[in-house]
Amino acid sequence: MTVPTYRGLTWDHPRGYNALAAATAQADAFSLSWDRHSLEGFESHPIGELCARYDLVVLDHPHVGEAVAADCLVPLEAIFDADEIAGWRGAVAGPSLASYHYAGRHWALPLDAATQVMAYRRETVALPPIEWAQLPAFAEDHAVALSLAGPHAILSFQSICGALGFEAGAPRDTFVDRAVAREAFSLMAALTGEVTRRAQALNPIAMLRAIERGEGIDLCPLIYGYVNYATRGVGFADAPAGPSGRIGSTLGGTGIGVSKRCRITPELLDHLRWLMSEPVQRGFIPQHDGQPALRSAWQNEAVNAATGGFFAATLATVDAALLRPRHDGAIAFQTAASAQLRAALLDGDAADPLLDQIDILYRKHHPAGAET
Template sequence: MTFRARFRGVTWDHPRGREALRAAAPPDLLAWDVQSLAGFESHPVADLCARYDLVVLDHPHLGAAVEAGCLRPLDELFGAAELASWAEQSIGPSWRSYTLAGRQWALPLDAATQVLAARGDLTGYVPSTWDEVRSLARAEPTALSLAGPHAFLTFASIAVALGEEPAATPDTLVSAETGRAVFDLMTEVDARAPAETRALDPIGLLELMTTTNRLALCPLVYGYVNYSGRVTFGDAPVVAPGGRPGSTLGGTGIAISARARPSAALLDHIRWLMAPRTQREFVPAHAGQPSARAAWHDDDVDAAAHGFYRRTAGTCEQAWVRPRHAGYIAFQAAAAETVRGVLSGDLNPAAGLAQLTDLHRASTREPAR
């Protein structure tokens, strides 16, 4: 029998992003399309909302989406008690990353942040500090995550490890001292990186690590439980033992477009996706990465994931949340180009930091394009 779904959603094209959603969707209620990881990171949410009822999005898109009026605030559709319950169960800052202007715009289905990924059989141990990363980079093939927006996200995470959260004010990205220290560290590690790695997104880096011996260590890459096993994941590096692991929050949220007229059945399906048992059992069983803290600390879930969750939960709890103003996505893309310019030698660090600061200031003062 052929069903025609009443509602359509769009998610991102990786087993972690699609398998659980598609397996769970009643065929007469909901069908899921996919877009690439690059699209998930950069495609305007307003365009997706014009075509879909449900949109799986990245929280930095919220500012532009809210400005465009293309999302339904979820307090119009769900009760205060259930929203509070979901907020309580979500790991780290996942819930508040989808809160803007006092309203909730998406529900965190998936939690992720940048963590360390190592081939322990090649490195001999899993480093925990940036000094250990530096040492291993001299001996084993090591790469930073630099493609797309990730060059800037790596820059931001190292700044966090050094004790300074970026973009604390509209006029300041990071201090000159922190910015120079970040560039020095990134330049040192990147100088020895295999050339092929500079164009790879996080999925490409982890695929390279699992299928070849050409990459032994990536000190900051978005964690994907799907690659745990041959790759050992650990907390993001710290500057000194006991310090904060520098990491930039990722993950995904499910939002409802303003054009949608969700039925009671669709809202109940979303409730089921967020339910603790679904997060602990169904999502991990279908290649997903849950957002519920209890799932990250469940012995069976963690054992099936080769220790991925317990080894990285601390980083997820302390991850930095990116700005979500309307101009942020364009800033993030331009800032990543600037960071790559410094690493390639086309810009000196002082000029690169000045350019980053100018880009940040402009993004907070101009409407999104």
């Protein structure tokens, strides 16, 4: 009897690869190997092309609209019972499963939960700020950097808008209400000093490494949390709050999607169930550099003790996190809008011309009547 052979694709970081690779040893009814691509490829590569080459694809939720348009993923409803899906929905941290729900179905299993949080160097920051209003003054005495590389400028902008009261997800013709957008841009402009300029090309992994190594950055107010750095001198805290106390953050994390090319077997589905099970999420995955999705793991005392309290310190931010646009065209919008915003901040441009361009891009890349 021929043993089924599967190829999976994940992203090239211990958090994205090590647990999945180690888990293949648990499977004896099939063969599964995992390839890796860069963080930038994970964030922007067309999902249809990846699904044409791989059986399992680790993806981020902004790709789901593109995946539905390309008809390249199998919905979870076609391979798992409704009770199982409902159980995962209630068990995950924050909107991790909801982020993969689009066009009436779910398109990935939320293996990993993450969102933008505050990261700081423990040696130089005794007490990180808790509100956006405190950041400009804090930056006068500390090296504060915004995360602007790749899509992160626009993601930080959306998060600040959320802290200031913007409600994402409602049908609209503009990306963000203009009054809130101006205030968010003003905050970002105030923090685009020399430290941010030097760090403008750093993706979140490189930014966290710079904080870890003491390379001129004391704090980043919004950066995707990586548990791997929590025991290396990097402290993590909830993202800054707005004047009403609302935390602003934009969900990240990853899910495993099953491509249309995959030959689905009961054994493969059992393997995916195993990865999502509570013992594995609070044991095997964190023990292999992973960042679990289940709330029970984020609240587990042993998991927190081993990771410098990373999960307990940031769970409130995960629960409050906003979703990114997920329509077909969301990745193109995210890429173009982030480039425009980054350039405007670095060049010292005025807010309204930039915000006009972002709204034009949003309408261009957002099909009329499409979900967000």
